[in-house]
Amino acid sequence: MSMDRRTLLKGLAIAGAGAVTPLEASEKYTAPPDDAxxxxxxxxxxxxxxxxxxxxxxxxxxxxxxxxxxxxxxGYTKNIIRLYEGEDGTYSYVKSQxxxxxDPGCANACMIGAYKKREFGIVTWDPSRCIGCRYCxxxxxxxxPKFQWDTGVPKMVKCELCNHIIYDPETGTLREGALxxxxxxxxxxxxxxxxxxxxxxxxKQRIAEHPERYWGxxxxxxxxxxxDGGGTQVLYLADVSFDKLGFPDLENEGTAKxxxxxxxxxxxxxxxxxxxxxVLGLVMWRNKRAAGKEEG
Amino acid sequence: MxxxxxxxxxxxxLNKKFVTVMxxxxxxxxxxxxxxxxxxxxxxxxxTDYYPxxxxxxxxxxxxxxxxxxxxxxxxxxxxLNKGKYHPLVRPAILTSALGYxxxxxxxxxxxxxxxxxxxIPLGGWPSVGGYNWNSALLEVALCVMAYVGVLWIELxxxxxxxxxxxxxxSALVGFARLGLKFYDKAMLWIVALGVLLPTMHQSSLGxxxxxxxxxxxxxxxxxxxxxxxxxxxxxxxxAVVVWESALSHRAFKRERxxxxxxxxxxxxxxxxxxxxxxxxxxxxxxxxxxxxxxxxWLSLVxxxxxxxxxxxxxxLASKTRRSHFPNMILASILLMLAGAMYRFDTYITAxxxxxxxxxxxxxxxxxxxxxxIALEITLYYVIVKRYxxxxxxxxxxxxx
Numbered sequence: 048m049s050m051d052r053r054t055l056l057k058g059l060a061i062a063g064a065g066a067v068t069p070l071e072a073s074e075k076y077t078a079p080p081d082d083a084x085x086x087x088x089x090x091x092x093x094x095x096x097x098x099x100x101x102x103x104x105x106x107x108x109x110x111x112x113x114x115x116x117x118x119x120x121x122g123y124t125k126n127i128i129r130l131y132e133g134e135d136g137t138y139s140y141v142k143s144q145x146x147x148x149x150d151p152g153c154a155n156a157c158m159i160g161a162y163k164k165r166e167f168g169i170v171t172w173d174p175s176r177c178i179g180c181r182y183c184x185x186x187x188x189x190x191x192p193k194f195q196w197d198t199g200v201p202k203m204v205k206c207e208l209c210n211h212i213i214y215d216p217e218t219g220t221l222r223e224g225a226l227x228x229x230x231x232x233x234x235x236x237x238x239x240x241x242x243x244x245x246x247x248x249x250x251k252q253r254i255a256e257h258p259e260r261y262w263g264x265x266x267x268x269x270x271x272x273x274x275d276g277g278g279t280q281v282l283y284l285a286d287v288s289f290d291k292l293g294f295p296d297l298e299n300e301g302t303a304k305x306x307x308x309x310x311x312x313x314x315x316x317x318x319x320x321x322x323x324x325x326v327l328g329l330v331m332w333r334n335k336r337a338a339g340k341e342e343g
Numbered sequence: 344m345x346x347x348x349x350x351x352x353x354x355x356x357l358n359k360k361f362v363t364v365m366x367x368x369x370x371x372x373x374x375x376x377x378x379x380x381x382x383x384x385x386x387x388x389x390x391t392d393y394y395p396x397x398x399x400x401x402x403x404x405x406x407x408x409x410x411x412x413x414x415x416x417x418x419x420x421x422x423x424l425n426k427g428k429y430h431p432l433v434r435p436a437i438l439t440s441a442l443g444y445x446x447x448x449x450x451x452x453x454x455x456x457x458x459x460x461x462x463x464i465p466l467g468g469w470p471s472v473g474g475y476n477w478n479s480a481l482l483e484v485a486l487c488v489m490a491y492v493g494v495l496w497i498e499l500x501x502x503x504x505x506x507x508x509x510x511x512x513x514s515a516l517v518g519f520a521r522l523g524l525k526f527y528d529k530a531m532l533w534i535v536a537l538g539v540l541l542p543t544m545h546q547s548s549l550g551x552x553x554x555x556x557x558x559x560x561x562x563x564x565x566x567x568x569x570x571x572x573x574x575x576x577x578x579x580x581x582x583a584v585v586v587w588e589s590a591l592s593h594r595a596f597k598r599e600r601x602x603x604x605x606x607x608x609x610x611x612x613x614x615x616x617x618x619x620x621x622x623x624x625x626x627x628x629x630x631x632x633x634x635x636x637x638x639x640x641w642l643s644l645v646x647x648x649x650x651x652x653x654x655x656x657x658x659x660l661a662s663k664t665r666r667s668h669f670p671n672m673i674l675a676s677i678l679l680m681l682a683g684a685m686y687r688f689d690t691y692i693t694a695x696x697x698x699x700x701x702x703x704x705x706x707x708x709x710x711x712x713x714x715x716x717i718a719l720e721i722t723l724y725y726v727i728v729k730r731y732x733x734x735x736x737x738x739x740x741x742x743x744x
Binding site: 120121122152154155156157158159160174175176177178179180181182184185186188190192193194195196197198199200201202203293295296297302303305306307309310311313314320323324327328330331332334335337338 | 380381382383384385386390391392393395396422423425427454455456457458460461463464467468474475476477478479480481482483485532533535536537539540543544547548551552553554555556557558559567570695697698
């Protein structure tokens with residue numbers, strides 16, 4: 048009896064120590080980091096020249112031909128401009144790239160942290176940690192991460208806000224005056240790079256100056272990304288509704304939140320699995336002892 | 344704990360026709376797999392950036408491991424609920440489970456794009472620390488499945504040791520086998536407990552996984568109760584597989600049918616299915632989705648077909664007279680396997696909608712890769728039951744082995 052109890056306790060201790068689930072501060076997921084940077088794209092300024100598409104390819108060393116621009120993001124395209132044309136004659140360009148979510152689905156999905164929300168809130172991809180399981184593609188509400196389907200040694204590809212250009216890993220700061228490829232190239236400042244708080248202020252000011260120019264539900268101009276899906280560090284203004292431009296209709300909290308809460312609820316402190324293991328073992332041990340008595 | 348079972352090898356030569364057919368299927372399969380590794384997943388599959396997971400995940404991994412829950416489901420009965428009479432079903436069930444999970448692991452290697460880095464998962468990206476992302480249900484699934492494959496083969500160990508102890512001419516091997524069997528006598532309990540714990544964890548997490556798809560998953564399938572629904576349905580599928588497999592091996596190897604046992608196992612299925620359906624509907628009603636059952640267009644139809652596949656076996660098995668009728672039992676098992684499979688396909692593919700105008704249908708080569716994985720599993724099962732003591736009972740014609 049004592050022997051088995053000791054074994055059980057030892058098992059509990061080992062299992063408990065080995066797999067304690069760290070609980071992270073919840074505010075990490077509800078607000079952008081203080082130093083967050085991002086993009087503001089104003090569809091009313093965009094002229095669809097696609098200079099940003101070419102600039103993105105150059106900045107990220109991706110193959111492509113400016114005379115045959117891609118129609119969608121793919122394994123070799125981190126940024127595109129598409130045209131929406133309504134039946135009533137309204138039209139709008141729209142830029143697609145990673146939204147750099149405040150609570151990124153990809154980073155929640157990724158098993159050993161190939162996707163991370165890093166310094167300045169930039170969501171990056173680390174090839175040394177990626178096994179190509181593509182759960183990030185399932186988890187991203189905007190379908191942003193792309194996979195290289197045509198090679199035996201594929202990568203996941205998505206906008207990393209030109210982290211390699213704007214961020215200096217030695218000092219841990221942003222390089223003075225450095226811009227992501229798309230923002231360098233845009234002739235109309237339709238997409239601009241900046242501190243998240245500055246971008247929000249800028250967007251609000253544009254709305255205040257020209258409320259008639261921007262679309263919003265019930266005539267109230269909307270900044271897409273301010274709250275959608277828990278908020279994103281890339282913000283959008285447009286004069287047609289965002290669902291027409293291909294944006295999903297998201298709640299004001301990250302998709303990841305509920306999944307995370309359920310997963311953590313079940314596995315909090317790894318108590319439930321360890322307890323279950325102990326109970327299972329004890330029940331079987333009693334069964335075995337009872338059977339032994341019957342036979343003996 | 345019945346480490347010396349009454350199971351015996353089927354014995355006899357391998358069926359030549361069977362071996363030839365399997366060799367051809369697996370030979371072609373090897374070429375297709377090589378092609379996939381060299382030229383990428385795109386050339387052999389219908390997968391896209393919008394449907395990154397297809398049959399390899401939905402069938403080979405998610406459905407495959409659920410169908411491989413026979414070992415888990417029977418262990419709950421035999422060891423936890425202490426129904427000793429089920430012991431003869433344990434070993435064949437564990438073998439199917441071990442093979443099913445091993446094949447799922449193989450399918451994962453075929454499916455992931457950067458498979459050469461898979462070893463980093465158990466190490467959390469070692470040598471750099473803090474690599475595990477405990478928010479990821481997939482991480483939990485991956486670690487649990489890897490561990491469980493090992494546990495299943497360890498659970499099956501006595502089958503191999505008994506054979507060596509009984510027949511090996513190598514005295515060192517016999518000694519090793521004796522030592523091993525002694526170890527099992529002491530430790531089997533804790534191994535089996537692990538063999539019950541691990542599937543409880545990852546079979547539920549296979550459902551939790553799809554919660555991250557958020558709005559891409561249709562509301563009829565998106566529910567916080569999904570871990571529980573996955574767990575309960577996999578237990579039902581496990582029993583169904585055991586019944587079906589027992590019937591099949593009765594026919595193929597001319598063994599006596601474990602009729603009484605299968606009838607009461609079918610009774611266990613009734614409880615499981617009833618609980619599943621109760622929770623499935625309770626969730627929809629409580630979360631105010633009742634009307635969606637009728638207003639979701641063709642997905643409503645899919646939903647009701649799925650429900651019917653659960654409900655019909657419930658009806659077929661509900662009364663003792665009906666479930667004692669052997670054809671009823673077999674039909675119910677097959678329908679229940681299909682039901683669980685459809686529930687999984689629906690959550691992973693059919694009810695998953697990444698955006699307007701996006702569709703997925705598996706390509707021929709993609710399906711062939713899955714067929715090859717199944718063929719490999721069947722071949723291994725056949726060879727192992729021929730050579731090692733897995734299946735209990737005496738031949739129906741009474742001749743001793």
